[in-house]
Amino acid sequence: AQSVTQLGSHVSVSEGALVLLRCNYSSSVPPYLFWYVQYPNQGLQLLLKYTSAATLVKGINGFEAEFKKSETSFHLTKPSAHMSDAAEYFCAVSVNFGNEKLTFGTGTRLTIIP
Amino acid sequence: ETGVTQSPTHLIKTRGQQVTLRCSSQSGHNTVSWYQQALGQGPQFIFQYYREEENGRGNFPPRFSGLQFPNYSSELNVNALELDDSALYLCASRDTSGSSTDTQYFGPGTRLTVL
Numbered sequence: 001a002q003s004v005t006q007l008g009s010h011v012s013v014s015e016g017a018l019v020l021l022r023c024n025y026s027s028s029v030p031p032y033l034f035w036y037v038q039y040p041n042q043g044l045q046l047l048l049k050y051t052s053a054a055t056l057v058k059g060i061n062g063f064e065a066e067f068k069k070s071e072t073s074f075h076l077t078k079p080s081a082h083m084s085d086a087a088e089y090f091c092a093v094s095v096n097f098g099n100e101k102l103t104f105g106t107g108t109r110l111t112i113i114p
Numbered sequence: 115e116t117g118v119t120q121s122p123t124h125l126i127k128t129r130g131q132q133v134t135l136r137c138s139s140q141s142g143h144n145t146v147s148w149y150q151q152a153l154g155q156g157p158q159f160i161f162q163y164y165r166e167e168e169n170g171r172g173n174f175p176p177r178f179s180g181l182q183f184p185n186y187s188s189e190l191n192v193n194a195l196e197l198d199d200s201a202l203y204l205c206a207s208r209d210t211s212g213s214s215t216d217t218q219y220f221g222p223g224t225r226l227t228v229l
Contacts, residue, residue: 044157044204046217090156104149
């Protein structure tokens, strides 16, 4: 079985500051890892995914994440926060790439301070 | 715009009733998954359908059932509604016959409230 833990249900950063959202995973087999963003009253949008091709994954909107097997982590970062980044962010894990049945974390709400 | 639509947007039911939620996927998307997202929680996998057959199920009771149709639409049915079924229900679809870089696309969800 696999699981995901997101540390910090709420994160606040100033506009222009570094964004760091933490995700640790547990999986008995090599995992596939994902970050999704959810804006109010909307579905989930994929930011990026790790599929074992490269440990540093670049996504949309300037986000990136690094897979660290030794730390079982897949933290999401963005060098400079924008007001439009305010949303809920979910980390998810799957053990089947061609057949994604995702296990999600509980989410981190990101607030941007003007 | 993901090309995945869901209806209705909002729905209010009472305990014990039955409900049907609908999802319309992009043409060619032969796999559809349903997720339940309770307030303040991450989505939980309910089940997946591939070419109109159930292809995996999460930890949900049999009163949660589904159908997938040849026209790339699908349904989630919930019988004997309970208060804890109140949640946002998301469907996600993908084309598993294409490139391995394809991913699943989520619809905007249906907000179900059970009173």
